Amino acid sequence: xxxxxxxxxxxxxxxxxxxxxxxxxxxxxxxxxxxxxxxxxxxxxxxxxxxxxxxxxxxxxxxxxxxxxxxxxxxxxxxxxxxxxxxxxxxxxxxxxxxxxxxxxxxxxxxxxxxxxxxxxxxxxxxxxxxxxxxxxxxxxxxxxxxxxxxxxxxxxxxxxxxxxxxxxxxxxxxxxxxxxxxxxxxxxxxxxxxxxxxxxxxxxxxxxxxxxxxxxxxxxxxxxxxxxxxxxxxxxxxxxxxxxx
Amino acid sequence: xxxxxxxxxxxxxxxxxxxxxxxxxxxxxxxxxxxxxxxxxxxxxxxxxxxxxxxxxxxxxxxxxxxxxxxxxxxxxxxxxxxxxxxxxxxxxxxxxxxxxxxxxxxxxxxxxxxxxxxxxxxxxxxxxxxxxxxxxxxxxxxxxxxxxxxxxxxxxxxxxxxxxxxxxxxxxxxxxxxxxxxxxxxxxxxxxxxxxxxxxxxxxxxxxxxxxxxxxxx
Numbered sequence: 153x154x155x156x157x158x159x160x161x162x163x164x165x166x167x168x169x170x171x172x173x174x175x176x177x178x179x180x181x182x183x184x185x186x187x188x189x190x191x192x193x194x195x196x197x198x199x200x201x202x203x204x205x206x207x208x209x210x211x212x213x214x215x216x217x218x219x220x221x222x223x224x225x226x227x228x229x230x231x232x233x234x235x236x237x238x239x240x241x242x243x244x245x246x247x248x249x250x251x252x253x254x255x256x257x258x259x260x261x262x263x264x265x266x267x268x269x270x271x272x273x274x275x276x277x278x279x280x281x282x283x284x285x286x287x288x289x290x291x292x293x294x295x296x297x298x299x300x301x302x303x304x305x306x307x308x309x310x311x312x313x314x315x316x317x318x319x320x321x322x323x324x325x326x327x328x329x330x331x332x333x334x335x336x337x338x339x340x341x342x343x344x345x346x347x348x349x350x351x352x353x354x355x356x357x358x359x360x361x362x363x364x365x366x367x368x369x370x371x372x373x374x375x376x377x378x379x380x381x382x383x384x385x386x387x388x389x390x391x392x393x394x395x396x397x398x
Numbered sequence: 399x400x401x402x403x404x405x406x407x408x409x410x411x412x413x414x415x416x417x418x419x420x421x422x423x424x425x426x427x428x429x430x431x432x433x434x435x436x437x438x439x440x441x442x443x444x445x446x447x448x449x450x451x452x453x454x455x456x457x458x459x460x461x462x463x464x465x466x467x468x469x470x471x472x473x474x475x476x477x478x479x480x481x482x483x484x485x486x487x488x489x490x491x492x493x494x495x496x497x498x499x500x501x502x503x504x505x506x507x508x509x510x511x512x513x514x515x516x517x518x519x520x521x522x523x524x525x526x527x528x529x530x531x532x533x534x535x536x537x538x539x540x541x542x543x544x545x546x547x548x549x550x551x552x553x554x555x556x557x558x559x560x561x562x563x564x565x566x567x568x569x570x571x572x573x574x575x576x577x578x579x580x581x582x583x584x585x586x587x588x589x590x591x592x593x594x595x596x597x598x599x600x601x602x603x604x605x606x607x608x609x610x611x612x613x614x615x616x617x
Contacts, residue, residue: 169418169419170417170418170419170534170538172416172417172420173417173418173534173535173537173538173541174513174516174517174533174534174537174538175416175417175510175513175537176510176511176512176513176514176516176517176537177510177511177514178514178517179514179517179520182517182520183513183517183518183530183533183534183537184534186518186525186530187530187531187534190527190530190531193527194527200524202527203524203525203526203527204524204525206518206525206526206527206530207520207522207523207524207525208520210517210518210519210520210525210530211520212520217420218420256458256460260458260459260460261458261592262593264422264458265455265456265589265592265593268425268427268451268455269455271427271451272427272448272451272452273610275444275448276610276613276614277613277617278617281431281440281441281444282431282440284427284444285427285428285431285444288422288425288427288428289421289422289423289428292422293421293422296420296421296422331593331594332599332602334589334593335590335593335594335599335602335603335606336602336603336605336606336609337606338586338589338590338593338603338606339602339603339604339605339606339607339608339609339610340606340607340609340610340613341452341586341606341610342583342586342603342606342607342610343606343607343608343609343610343611343612343613343614344610344611344613344614345579345582345583345586345610346607346610346611346614347610347611347614347615348579348614356572356576358576359573359576359577359579359580362576362580362583363579363580363583364583366580366581366583366584366587367583367584367586367587368587369584369587370583370584370585370586370587370588370589370590370591371587371588371590371591371595371596372587372591374588374591374592375456375588377584377587377588378584378588
C-alpha cells in the first residue's frame with residue numbers, strides 16, 4: 153500500500169472541478185476522469201506503465217460531477233494499493249449509476265432549486281439584488297463544496313468499500329428533507345407572485361387568475377406544459393410583429 | 399465595448415454552467431445582476447435575471463440531456479434590456495433571451511459531439527498524459543469560445559430586433575411584467591410537481607403560500 157502525497161491529493165481534488173471539461177457522447181467524462189487522476193498516476197507509474205494507466209482511466213465513465221470525486225478518490229486508493237485493472241474497471245462500472253442518480257436527486261432536483269428559491273423569495277421580500285445573489289450562492293456552494301470534499305475524502309479513505317459508506321450516508325433522506333424546505337419556499341414565492349399580480353385594478357386581477365391557470369397547467373402536465381406555453385409565447389411575438397408591420 | 403464585455407462575460411459564465419466548477423454563477427439570477435452591472439444598470443439586469451430564473455427553475459444540467467442555456471440567454475437579455483429601456487424592450491429582450499437559450503442548448507450538444515474528437519481516445523493502445531491534458535484543456539477553451547460567440551451574436555441580433563420593434567409593444571410596464579409572470583407560474587407548477595406534487599406536499603406548500611401572501615401584503 154503506497155501513501156499518496158498531500159500535494160498530489162490536493163492537485164487531484166482541484167482537477168475534479170473541471171472533470172466535465174471534455175464531456176462527450178463517446179466517453180462522457182472519461183477524459184476528465186483521466187485528466188483528474190493524472191497526478192496520482194504520475195506519482196505511482198512511469199513510462200509505458202503510466203501511458204497504460206492513463207488509457208484505462210480515459211474509458212467511458214459518467215457520474216454526477218460533484219460526486220465523481222468519490223469515484224476518483226476510491227480509484228486513486230485502488231491504484232495506490234496496486235489493485236488489478238480489471239477490479240478497478242468493475243468498480244467504476246458498478247458505482248457510476250448510483251453516483252449519477254444520487255447526485256441528480258440531491259443536487260439538481262433538491263439543493264439547487266431550493267437555494268435558488270431562497271434568493272428569489274428574498275427579492276420579493278425586498279432584499280437588495282446583491283443580497284439576493286449572496287443568499288443563493290453562499291448556501292448553495294457551502295453544500296456543493298462540502299459534498300465534493302466529503303466524496304473525495306471518503307473515496308480516498310475507503311477505496312473499494314466506498315459503496316457501504318454511500319449506502320449509510322442516506323443521501324436520499326437528505327434530498328427528501330431539502331425538498332420539503334424547497335416546497336415551503338416555493339409556496340412563499342407563489343404567495344408573493346399572487347399578491348404582486350392582485351394589487352391594484354381589474355387588469356392585475358386578470359394576471360393573477362391567469363397565473364393560477366398557468367400554475368395548475370404546470371402542476372398537472374409537468375414539462376409538457378411548456379409546449380402550449382411556448383406556442384402562446386410565439387403567438388404573442390407574431391402578434392407584435394404584425395402590429396409593427398402595420 | 400458593451401458587446402465585447404457581454405461576450406466575454408457570456409463565455410465565462412457558459413464555462414461555469416457545465417465545464418468548470420459549476421458554482422452556479424451561471425444561473426440567471428446571478429448572470430442578470432453581473433450583466434446589468436457591466437452594462438451600467440445592475441437593478442434592471444437583476445430583474446431580467448429574476449424573470450428568467452423563474453422560467454428556468456426546472457432547467458438543470460442533468461447528464462447528457464439537452465437543456466436551455468440560462469447563462470448566455472440571460473447575458474443577452476439583460477444587456478439588451480439595459481441598453482434599450484422601456485416595456486417593449488423588456489418584453490422582446492426577455493423573450494429573445496428565452497429563445498436564444500434554446501439555441502445555446504443546441505450549441506452545447508453540438509460541442510459535445512465535437513468533443514468526441516477532441517477528447518483522448520481510450521481505444522489507443524497507449525495514451526500519453528500530454529494527449530489527455532491537451533485534449534481536455536482544448537475542450538474547455540472551445541466551450542469558452544462557444545459561449546463568447548453565442549452571447550456576442552445574441553446581443554447583436556437582439557439589439558437589432560429590439561430597436562426595430564420595441565416601440566410597437568402594446569402593453570405597459572406592469573402588464574408586461576404580469577404577462578411574463580403568467581409564463582413563470584408554469585415553472586412554479588412544474589417545480590412543485592418535481593418536489594413531489596400538491597397531493598403529497600399540500601400542507602407545507604399552503605403554509606408557505608400563506609406566509610408569502612402575508613409577506614407580499616405587509617412587506
